[in-house]
Amino acid sequence: MNGEQWAQLVPLLLIVLAFWFLVLRPARTRRRQTMELQRSLTVGSTVMLTSGVFGEVVRLTDETAALRIAPAVTIAVHRSAVGRIMTDEDVARMRADGLLDGAGDPSGRPAE
Numbered sequence: 001m002n003g004e005q006w007a008q009l010v011p012l013l014l015i016v017l018a019f020w021f022l023v024l025r026p027a028r029t030r031r032r033q034t035m036e037l038q039r040s041l042t043v044g045s046t047v048m049l050t051s052g053v054f055g056e057v058v059r060l061t062d063e064t065a066a067l068r069i070a071p072a073v074t075i076a077v078h079r080s081a082v083g084r085i086m087t088d089e090d091v092a093r094m095r096a097d098g099l100l101d102g103a104g105d106p107s108g109r110p111a112e
Helices: 003-039 086-096
Strands: 044-048 053-062 066-072 073-078 082-085
Touching: 044 066, 082 086
Parallel strands: none
Antiparallel strands: 044 053, 044 082, 053 066, 066 073
């Protein structure tokens, strides 16, 4: 290849490199973080589903999690539906706001 042919390939190589840095690399990082979050689920964790539902994990299998979302109300969800594991600070703030009762269940109070 001569210099002119290399000069024609440089813009294409720059586009491929930019695509990798701006699209593929961040997507792989997000996928890795999501998989780590799903692996770190434990019974007793308070979680938020991607739909915004809060609950406490009461049972786990390889693919699913059972969440207590209210007293005597348990739902089964796929692990991929878990969007966030709530920190102790988040849970304390929600309890202070009256959104969770002492057991981690939604308080049952009507919304204001």
